[in-house]
Amino acid sequence: MYKVALVDDHILLSEAIGGLVREFINFEVVNISVNGKEFIRYLETANSDKPDVVLMDVKMPVMGGVETTKYLSKHYPDIKVLALSVEEDESVVMQMIRSGAKGYLLKDTRKSILEQALLEVINYGFYYTNTVERIVKQTENLHEDExxxxxxxxxxxxxxxxxxxxxxxxxxxxxxxxxxxxxxxxxxxxxxxxxxxxxxxxxxxxxxxxx
Amino acid sequence: MYKVALVDDHILLSEAIGGLVREFINFEVVNISVNGKEFIRYLETANSDKPDVVLMDVKMPVMGGVETTKYLSKHYPDIKVLALSVEEDESVVMQMIRSGAKGYLLKDTRKSILEQALLEVINYGFYYTNTVERIVKQTENLHEDExxxxxxxxxxxxxxxxxxxxxxxxxxxxxxxxxxxxxxxxxxxxxxxxxxxxxxxxxxxxxxxxx
DNA sequence: TTTACTTAGGGGGAAAATCCCCTTTTTTAA
DNA sequence: TTAAAAAAGGGGATTTTCCCCCTAAGTAAA
CATH class of the missing domain: 1.10.10.10 (Winged helix-like DNA-binding domain superfamily/Winged helix DNA-binding domain)
Structure with a gap:
């Protein structure tokens, strides 16, 4: 069973998406947190229930997605972060990717894509949609953020x-x-x-x- | 069975929340649309499957929540609109309420609150959370938007x-x-x-x- | 037809903002 | 330890913004 955690201050959405993930074969939800700080606190006490993948929102109070992802990349490099946000702002996407996110799901995602993304992140280490790939290439080429x-x-x-x-x-x-x-x-x-x-x-x- | 429709461009979220609604007793999801225009098109051809309640996002491409709610209030006054959005901006909340929304669920909503809100909107005609009630009163008292x-x-x-x-x-x-x-x-x-x-x-x- | 409101335009002065070029002190890196 | 950045401060000029007070034409309402 692959273990998934959800970090999102939109409780309704994480509950709903958690329901979706539970429907997938071989997936279970081990934790739902409302911000990065709470999630890290969970990790510190969780022994065998550490997630394989975290579905991470970007904008959150207390400790945001970027900060949390940076922390996880450093202290828990085995846990893959998959950003899942309504933010399709280019600079936000880039910030998350640079912070160590293995993928970024935009709002126009379908249920089947979520499952595919989870599997690919677990098996291959990353998952980029076309849109995100385009954004990454654009910003790399233009060197706008140098x-x-x-x-x-x-x-x-x-x-x-x-x-x-x-x-x-x-x-x-x-x-x-x-x-x-x-x-x-x-x-x-x-x-x-x-x-x-x-x-x-x-x-x-x-x-x-x-x- | 109460009929619910979802209007949201975040496909993943509407699919997920749709799953949640289906779990509630006596509720069924009759339609999921990605914007107001698509939803109105659905209404025009739907005969007996017109929803009792619509869970409406605010920010959508093509036809937004405010515009759609105004249209529904005029042409389908029996259909109750329940706004469900991550926007907690005061002016946005007020715009939706003034356009005829019977309630506004903020992001910090729990699953049980969603069910309660749906039931109350159907049975009593409206559902306001404390937060929204506060916002409405504030803007009314302060007359800030005169x-x-x-x-x-x-x-x-x-x-x-x-x-x-x-x-x-x-x-x-x-x-x-x-x-x-x-x-x-x-x-x-x-x-x-x-x-x-x-x-x-x-x-x-x-x-x-x-x- | 008078009153009042809206839209358009203006003068002049004070205060900010912008620009360019320059000095001193503190940190950092070689 | 010394050279090179970076941080902090400055002089003086020009443009833009901000503020208060004023006029005239058009229009809508009473």
Missing amino acids: VVLKDREIEFIKHACTEMTYKQIAEKMFLSPKTIEGYRESVFQKLGLKNRTGLVIYAIKNNIFTP | VVLKDREIEFIKHACTEMTYKQIAEKMFLSPKTIEGYRESVFQKLGLKNRTGLVIYAIKNNIFTP
Whole structure:
């Protein structure tokens, strides 16, 4: 019997999908958690009931899919993560893949595809749909995300998605307005932006800031 | 037997939730559609198999939950709409309720609550969770949405969510920069905003602009 | 026909934001 | 340990945004 765990804050959905998985031959559901933290707590006490595959949501409170997947890749490399989310945002997909997810199921998945994906992840180690494969190739080719934002810059961006002026942001970050100016300049240059409006849109698109 | 239909573009989820509904006593699933248009087409040819309740997603391509609910309220008032969505955005909830939805199930719903909600909607005509009730009361009391934005103002807002300067927006809208200035002023005043960043956030929160 | 509302346009000034070029201090890596 | 980044701060100029107050034409309603 293959063991499957579900991590999703949408309780109804994980219960429903759990029902689906139980219908598959040779599959059982060993755990349903509402966020990464709870799931990791489960793993620490679970002895023989460690799952082979985890169906992982991306957006969750407390500990999100990306963070959880990174943790699992490091501490439980045998457990395969299969992302299952309504997010079809390219940057989110890439983040999950880079964090160690073995596959990413989009919302337009059918029941039979879920079973196939579970089997392939267990037997071959990965499962990519055409859509996801396209996204991965696109982002690899375009090298769009070679921009590396530093922690302090990201913090600045979050504040910039607010009605605060740069002066006020400077106060909040205990820096001089001129330093903030520097962050603005470097961020604009890196991302090819013209003004703060563009920055806000970028931040929201790339999940740096959630409105 | 109570008849239930599901309208959701997330095929996997509707299949899974359909499985859940079939487990309930006295319930059967008569139709699963991926958007409002497809569901209405089904209704037009379905004779005796018209559903008592529809579990309706909000965000769907082609024909969304709000539009579909409005249509159903007008043409099929006997069919009760129960919104079932991951969107817990207040304005979205209010839009669905105002469009005629008899209830709104948030993501934190349990299986047993779904059954209860279905039964209550069928027997009493509506089902509101505490969370939704709170949202409805809040928005009613605060009268936050008494702001009425004119078409031309909304058009301006959409352009303001761009890297264009006001001067460029004026050109795009074939108006003088000073007229745009007037729109900016009135919109800021109506919405209590301090600057353009606030406007962008507002526009995204209220689905005027989608990044 | 007068009143009131909407739409369009404007002046002028203050405050932010943007841009370019430059210095000092702290970290990091060779 | 020394050179090279990175982080923090700055001067000064230009553009954009923001704010308050004002006019005129069209329109709808009373």
